[in-house]
Amino acid sequence: MEEYGIYLSFNNLMDLFRLPVNPETLEIKESGNSKSYDIIDFGEINTISAPKLMEITLDSIFPAQNYPFVLVSDTSLMTPFEYVKIIKKWMESKKPIRFVFSGIASPKEQNPKNSVALNMAASIENFSWKLSAGNSGDIEYSLTLKKYVFYQAIAVKVDKGEVKAETKRPNDKAIPATYKLKAGDTLWSVAKKVLGDGSKYKVIQKLNGISDSQLTKLPVGKVIKLPQGG
Structure with a gap:
């Protein structure tokens, strides 16, 4: 059985x-x-x-x-x-x-x-x-x-009289509070992988007090904080 x-x-x-x-x-x-x-x-x-x-x-x-x-x-x-x-x-x-x-x-x-x-x-x-x-x-x-049914607000754009809407698959995974850097990681790749948007690397940079000169010298194993709430 x-x-x-x-x-x-x-x-x-x-x-x-x-x-x-x-x-x-x-x-x-x-x-x-x-x-x-x-x-x-x-x-x-x-x-x-x-x-x-x-x-x-x-x-x-x-x-x-x-x-x-x-x-x-x-x-x-x-x-x-x-x-x-x-x-x-x-x-x-x-x-x-x-x-x-x-x-x-x-x-x-x-x-x-x-x-x-x-x-x-x-x-x-x-x-x-x-x-x-x-x-x-x-x-x-x-x-x-x-x-539970996932739902989200949908942004619409009117282009030449045609209404266009773009939806994304909802995700029930929460953003972690921290991230441990691995070999090959950059702040851009971390933002893309964890936050879904590579351009948000500047938010991570500011949150952790990382200078521009340190962006190419991020030590492997360093634990960085991630922004919460998106």
């Missing part, structure tokens, strides 16, 4: 863990968004709108010890409060996480081969937890996630 697992990740897999104990049930809520109206001399009509975003609720435990039913190894199993701390940190970030319900293969593997059953960005709508009765140290929790 194929083994299934649930993975939660954040910041393009920079933070990732597998739920150590699968929930007994996985409640998935999908509903329409239709509305009814009463029309004089006609009666009730129903308009069909786009469906509401999917919600997933799961209840399980974060175990304090490696029981026979725990799905992760001793080295991967964290303490119950570590799991709670990570989820609370994700909630405070106000950024979406990623929910993956998959077969044996981890989301980090290159070729899962049809193992992924559900993979979506999600917001944490509710997270409640409590210590289990007795002295086990386990934490019981309930977690509700809601499908």
